[in-house]
Amino acid sequence: MSLRYIPMSDGDAERLRDGGLDAYGNPPERRVSDGDGVPCRHCLRNVDRGRPYLVLAYRPFASVQAYAETGPIFLHADECAAHDRHALPPILASSKEYLLRGYGIDHRIVYGTGGVVAxxxxxxxAEELLARADVAYVHVRSAKYNCYQCRIEIA
Structure with a gap:
């Protein structure tokens, strides 16, 4: 099975960098990275020390519904190339463990799929979860803060 790691879309990244509002209707906050723990959700790399980034509320779902979690994420303030979907994202090597959760075609959590993984x-x-008939995609989240990292699908 081949996996695809899906970053924030180019359109969402561009809209937010151009002053678009976040999931809560607020403008993103602009900060400067200290080089530690600032993963961009578009290129799926950490923002280098001294580089500007945005902090914003993000909902990685197309519509608002009970399972459409919203939370804080980071994004390079300057343009960055989207992550190559076929490679393991660099940000997923920056922690010892992550929370994985499977979602159905209806964008609801599939109960029994959530758990912290080394x-x-x-x-x-992710392959185990995606092999299930009831799981359409997987979200990767921070095990410590529950922040959304990326989406995983079958290629």
Missing amino acids: ADRLPER
Whole structure:
């Protein structure tokens, strides 16, 4: 099974950089990275020390519904190339563990799929979840803060 790691879309990244409002209707906050723990959700790389980034509320779902979680994320303030979907994102090597959760075609959590996974087992666990008929895609979230990292699908 081949996995695709889906970053924030080019359109969303461009809209937010151009002053668009976040999921709560607020303009993104502009900050400067200290080089530690500032993962961009578009290129899926950490923002280098001294580089500007945006902090904003993000909802990685097309519509508002009970399972459409919204939370804080970071985004390079300057343009960055979207992550190559076929490679394991660099940001997924910056922690020891992550929370994985499977979602159905209806964009609802598939109960029994959520759990904290060691970083080195992340691709294996994503494949296990995506092999299930009731799981359409997987979200990767921070195990410590529950922040959305990226979406995983079958290529």
